[in-house]
Amino acid sequence: MLTGSMVALATPMQIDGRIDHPRLRELVDFHLAAGTDAIVAVGTTGESATLDVAEHCDVIRQVVDQVAGRIPVIAGTGANSTSEAIALTQSAKEAGADQALLVTPYYNRPTQEGLYLHYKAIAEAVDLPQILYNVPCRTACDLLPETAARLSRISNIIGIKEATGEVARVAILRDLCGDDFALYTGDDANTVDFILQGGQGAISVTANVAPAKMHSMCAAALNGNEATAREIDATLALLHKNLFIEANPIPVKWALSEMGLILDGIRLPMTVLSTQYQSTVRDALTAAGALK
DSSP: OOOOEEEOOOOOOTTSSSHHHHHHHHHHHHHHHHHEEEEEESSSTTOOOOOHHHHHHHHHHHHHHHHHHSSOOEEOOOOSSSSHHHHHHHHHHHHHOOEEEOOOOOOTTTHHHHHHHHHHHOOOOOOEEEEEEEOHHHHOOOOOOOHHHHHHSSEEEEEEEOOOOTTTHHHHHHHHHTTSSSSESSGGGGGHHOOOHTEEEEEEEETTOOOOHHHHHHHHHTTTTTHHHHHHHHHHHHHHHTTTTSTTOOOOOOOHHHSSSSSSSOOSSSSOHHHHHHHHHHHHHHHSSOOO
């Protein structure tokens, strides 16, 4: 069971939108040096919605190769087509990813039975540990705890990224799914509470720009050191808030560019952070010590 701070890695791009492979390798090295516990490649923050299938698979492969087994790599392989999700997950397995993260099918608005059968089909088709990903604010469907519990009985469905913002779901999911089912928050702002309630860590946007602090905060919370965890979290609070001042990954990609880690490239329909918000995000970076 993976624990700690798992970065939802942004995908570096050239100004014209082409994937910036050299900076992708450098970004992976930045996280290895900072103590990030695992890397999620091509999730929402990695602009999975705007990468074509070949690019998607190539970025996962490149991250796996650059990590070279030093920390786990979780591949974002969800889709609103079950067959496409199977194909992406199979490709991730062949690339050497350790686990897959599968968002609920967006736009389709499936029933709970449809969600169960979707995930069951992927798990049966690809022998790779798989993490469910529930983010209703983006997908227009909520993977309910009772459905997650049914899925937790499938051997290679090993956990869930819960991005509802409801910390109360930790106790519900733990009770329904058992102690060996991993629970990860997808909301940076509730990471400390989520872990203290029994979660295993965070799949984090904030970790893109403050990886060492997110690692230390998660480690403190996992060790039951609430005071230290909350002290670190207080320095990150503005990042947790302001990295969502426009839709993710707009602010975090601008922040990484401001830090000199990537270029200011992003793909339509996403756009560069609006000028009116740039000082707000810069202030959050400064408060967290990510910028001098």
